[in-house]
Amino acid sequence: MNKEEKSFYLSRRKEFSKLIGKDSIALIFGNTHRNKSYDGDYKFKQYKNFYYLTGFEEANSALLLAPGGVRLKTGSKVKTATEVLFVQKKDTLMETWNGKRLGFENVTDGLGIQNGRENTELNYYLNGKMLSSFRRLYINFAEMLKLSGEMENIISMFFDSMNRIAPHIEIIDASYVLGTMRFIKTPFEIIKISNAADASIKAYNEILKIIQPGINEFNVQFILEFYYRYYGGNDIAYHPIVAAGENACILHYENNDQHLVPGDLLLIDSASEFKYYCSDVTRTFPVDGVFTTEQKLIYEIVLKANKECIKNIRPGVKFSYINNLSQKILADGLYKAGLLKDKKDIKKYSLHGVGHHIGLDTHDAVPSSAAGSADFDTLREGNVITIEPGLYFTKDMKEIPEKFRGTGIRIEDDILVTGNGCLNLTENMIKEVDEIEEAMRENHTGL
Ligand SMILES: [Mn+2]
Structure with missing residues (x-):
């Protein structure tokens, strides 16, 4: 990990420690491997809250933060520590099978975290007696309950000692405090989201040359994924939706296995990740390169909602206002086209809200406006949100x-809220009707 990374994660731990106070202790668990079937696991992905505080990708880890200090033993010596990272034991055999482990001795040099210990030592810190000197325990409780494998024993120890802790210690899910921090992105994070967005933009430029009748949705899915990596991305940000024709009306369509038919539209909601930070984009293209009159009419309504919403984003504006604005433009558009008798019925065709925060998670773990008294509705500098109006007409309507x-049409961009307005991180991704048709006519290579 380089100096800049170390200092970012240190700044996150410091901020979090300040927010929870000296009479609190926090234990934030990383993820464990997830079973897919029999002895096969899904590819490992770190818990984002843990990653946000450490930048550490190894499974079976946990971070202890004690702003007021906690006793830490080294042999016969005892010192006071404010940060301890618990990691997997070095194990030559396991490392041969599954890859290198950092080891607790390398935590300070490698990650800039004050102290490293083997995760088996966690038991001591989950012991009721040790915890008894603190008033509050912050823990990523909901995430902890999903852990498996070698961490399960450690967690059951925690539950065993709950009786002893419960009388005086308040147990608080850490996700709210972390969510308030993750609400505002630092320049370090914005660069990463921006890199993810750039890889997505370049990949979509490539896929435009390839889309044609007869190929399959999965061709589009995997060619995009190839180009995300080719252009510097590390992963997909989420399971992609590549939905032709009516499939686009299934909001989280995941099969991506149908052939593209001339005359249909193809909705692509797929994006690259860069170093754990997500972009999230959607474009809708005509399979044969030309929009029909009807498709164009609906597309222009959605595009207008997309552009007007983006124009109105600046600090102090409410996200709920932008959502209402989007609904209004969609309703007005359909009403004018004679497709909507009562504007109140727009939800039947627009289905979802205008957007969400993005960051380490695609639907970033920012507290909802209904949670607590804090205001997460008013947009602030450093927010990164999506704007993704859509209209959907199934064959049954x-x-x-x-x-x-x-037909399902959605147009989604990634927007950074700046000091005096906003910056569209996906500004350079094609979305005008003429430009799409022109690009699909020229430079078309096919598969
Ligand atoms: Mn989205």
Whole structure:
């Protein structure tokens, strides 16, 4: 880990420690491997809250933060520590099978964290007696309950000692405090989201040359994924939606296995991740390179909502206001086109809200506006959000003329709230009708 990274994660631990106070202790667990079937696991992915405080990707880890200090033994010596990272034991055999482990001795040099210990020592710190000198225990409780493997024993120890802790210590889920921090992105994080967005933009430029009738949704899915990596991304930000025709009306369509048919639209909601930070974009393209009159009409309504919302984003504006603005533009557009009798019915066709925060998680773990008394609705400098209006007409919607049915359109960009306005991180991703048609006509290589 380089100096800049070390100093970012240290700043996160310091801020978190300040927020919880000296009479609190925090234990933030990293993720464990997840079983897919029999002896096969999913590819490991670190818990984002843990990653936010450490930048450490190894499984079976946990971070202890004690702003007021905690006693830490080294042989016969005892010292006071404010940070301890618990990591997997070095194990030559396991490392041969599954990859190198950092080892507790290398925690300070490697990650800039004050102290390292083997995770088996966690038991001591989950002991009721040790915890009894603190008033509050912050723990990523909901995430902890999902841990498996070697961490399970450690957690059951925790539950065993709950009786002894319970009388005086308040146990608080740490996700709220971490969420308030994650609400505002630092320049270090914005660069990462921006890099993810850039890889997505370049990959979409490539896929435009390839989309044509006869290829399959999965061709589009995996060619995009290839290009994310090719252009510097590390992973996909989420399971992609590559949905042709009516499939686009299933909001979280995941099969991605149908052939593309001329005359249909193809909705692509897929994006790159860069070093654990997500971009999140959606574009809708005509399979054969030309929008029909009806498709174009709906597309222009959605595009107008997308652009007007982005224009209105600046610090102090409420996200809920932007959402209402989007609904209003969509409703007005459909009303004018004669497709909506009562504007109040717009939800039937717009289905979802206008956007969400992005960051380490695609739907970033920012507290909802309903949680607590803090205001997470008013946009602030350093927020990064998506703007993704959409309109969806299934084949069953008999009140809509047939030529409009079997169509889903969504246009999604990633927006950074700046000091006096906003910056569209996906500004350079194609979205005008003429530009899409022109790009699909020229430079088209096919598969
Ligand atoms: Mn999204």
